Amino acid sequence: MSATHATTPRRRGPITRVVAGAWNALDFSRRLVFNLLFLLLVIVVLFALATAERAHPLLDRTTLVIAPEGALVEQFSVDPVTRSLGRMTGQDTAEVRLRDLLLALESAKDDKRIERVLLRTDRMAFSGYASLREVAAAVTELRAAGKQVVAFGEYFDQAQYLLAAQADEVYMDPQGGMVLEGLGRYRQYYREGLQDKLGVDIHLFKVGEFKSAAEPYVRDDASPESKQADLFWMNDIWQRFLGDVARARKLDAATLAAGIDTMPAGIEAVGGDLARYAVEQKLVDGLKTVEELQLLLAERGVADEDSDSGVREITMDAYLKHVTSPLADADARPQVAVVVAEGQIMGGQQKPGTVGGESTSSLLRAARDDEKVKAVVLRVDSPGGEVFASEQIRREVVALKAAGKPVVVSMGDLAASGGYWISMDADRIYADESTITGSIGIFGMFPSIPRTLEKIGVHTDGVGTTRFAGAFDPTRPLQPEVGQVIQSVIDKGYREFTGKVASARNRTVEAIDAVARGRVWSGAQAKERGLVDEFGGLRTAVADAARRAELGDAGKWRLRYVEKPLSPFESFVSGFASSRAGQSLLGRSEFVHGLLAKALPQAEQELRFVEQTLSRGGNPVKAVVHCFCMP
Known part of the structure; x- marks a missing residue:
């Protein structure tokens, strides 16, 4: 009797049975999904093998x-x-x-x-x-x-x-x-709309009478200094354009x-x-x-x-x-690394098309730590941006040089303001004669909207433990003393900028100030004023970097772009999606097409640089080195 009782299974309660059943159902679903995914992967691989992409034949003539x-x-x-x-x-x-x-x-x-x-x-x-x-x-x-x-x-x-x-x-x-038709530079000006119509007061703090990036927020037209400087560099580029066309067409x-x-x-x-x-x-x-x-x-x-x-x-x-060789990564030759700094300079990690203070610095740091990299070319195509982010990148350039690796800057279409900040400490700066550069100046803006709120019957009031508590609240009028603080920060930033340029270019601060003041130059004009060393494009800069690193003839070293590496899964997806097999399998499937279309990130609407800068947290007094200087 006791033995029979010992072998009788114990009945589970209703709650236990429900939980166990749910778990078994979940486990079955998990295995089913993974098996289906595995089957799909097998089909994809077999299809890829069956329709392996061959290179387009390249025949004579x-x-x-x-x-x-x-x-x-x-x-x-x-x-x-x-x-x-x-x-x-x-x-x-x-x-x-x-x-x-x-x-x-x-x-x-x-x-x-x-x-x-x-x-x-x-x-x-x-x-x-x-x-x-x-x-x-x-x-x-x-x-x-x-x-x-x-x-x-x-x-x-x-x-x-x-x-x-x-x-x-x-x-x-x-x-x-x-x-x-020629070159022109026309912008919209918002002072009347912002100040008179909406009641938004934009307080501008800057150094340099030619620093015109923020003029549209405080003026109804371009300043005489802005027109003078713009016409000077645009005429130089336009005359070169006419000369290039005339020479080519005889x-x-x-x-x-x-x-x-x-x-x-x-x-x-x-x-x-x-x-x-x-x-x-x-x-x-x-x-x-x-x-x-x-x-x-x-x-x-x-x-x-x-x-x-x-x-x-x-x-x-x-x-x-x-x-191009698919085995480039296995090439053991020494390298000249290229790091691209394209777009506005913002703090933190940024996606391609924008220069990140941290993300671009990490690429330069990776080049410094890589023993195969013997020299670096920093390719700059940027109107500038945040001061601190620009300084982060400049420090990495200095660290590369301290590590014994030459750094050559190749300026693209635009390397102005913060774009010049990250360039100035290179061993050599190359630019095209029609590159837009300079704009060594600095500004800051602070919007206040108490008059805007008054238009809809909203008022701001309260107390603070000191006279400056809440002083940076944009819903309150800007105190003159706070404006004095901001201008002091801007002045300090300009002294730093011109001082660093003077040190990097072996010039006096007074000499740099004479060609700075926020003024924009063409590449040819910048070279005349000692801001650029030589004329040349990316290929010329790469050759110079290799020479400085004593790498010998072109066949003894290779060029490598340092970019954020892909994960193994990303590499697989990218490679397969780019192949003829992937395009044939996925591109013709309406179902997969729909899934991919929903999975792709939606393009974000571009915000104005000033709005981006103001929206970033941290120090309420933020200096900006930016140039709106494209025709």
């Missing part, structure tokens, strides 16, 4: 088609995973990297399989003339190597045309057009300039036909449709019935797969 769409940038503004998935869902960010464009042109120069290059510049957007002139120089070198370059466009703006003009022949669609620069002044009468004389007017001005060689251009290229090159264009051709993206 091939035409390289360089027709990138989007903005020319130093680095992509989205991560590789998002970019790859975006391509499949039709939400790709329209950007082309300068380094990729230069690599394609440089490689084609010595590639016997490339017979000619078709250049479509009308699909590109340029933010400045320095990087554009660097690409133009690469096209000129390509032609000097004996490769024919044909440019085509439907419509050209003047920046697109500057690059197209470097080709042997320039053709335009008969319905197209172009207008050279024209006279003065005649080009005169043609702009007489443009209305000239266009009227051809019946408003902009394309015909461009031909008469000798800016283009002829008018052709895309089909007519393709027939011309087929006659000169090799016809290909399998090609959509009827010409044996290869796209830039496909060509880059032939000239």
